[in-house]
Amino acid sequence: MFGHTCTDRADKRRQQRSGSAVVNTMGVKRIISLELLNEPVRQGDWVLVHVGFAISKLDEEEALKSLELFEEILSMEEEFENL
Numbered sequence: 001m002f003g004h005t006c007t008d009r010a011d012k013r014r015q016q017r018s019g020s021a022v023v024n025t026m027g028v029k030r031i032i033s034l035e036l037l038n039e040p041v042r043q044g045d046w047v048l049v050h051v052g053f054a055i056s057k058l059d060e061e062e063a064l065k066s067l068e069l070f071e072e073i074l075s076m077e078e079e080f081e082n083l
Contacts (some may be wrong), residue, residue, distance in 0.1 A: 023049065026067075 019035045033053045034041050041047060046063035047054035058066070 021054075023047070025049070026071075 020031055020033055021041060022029055023032050030052075032047075032049050034047075036053050036055055037047070037057065039057060041054065041057065046058040046060060048056045048058055048066075
């Protein structure tokens with residue numbers, strides 16, 4: 001489940017249209033939907049993204065912790081592939 005979930009920083013200045021935003025996930029930019037959120041997302045807000053939809057906002061501490069864990073999982077995958 002966590003492998004399909006990532007934490008992104010929303011950047012409203014690059015918003016494509018109402019209800020969407022461009023986010024940067026570990027250097028990869030993509031368009032996501034904001035339609036499932038009940039609260040506004042501003043530039044610099046952290047959001048939890050699943051299959052292209054922002055599903056919740058996170059505070060910066062939560063977001064950075066999640067990114068750290070995600071990077072740890074990716075490095076473990078690389079280690080197993082090299083066995």
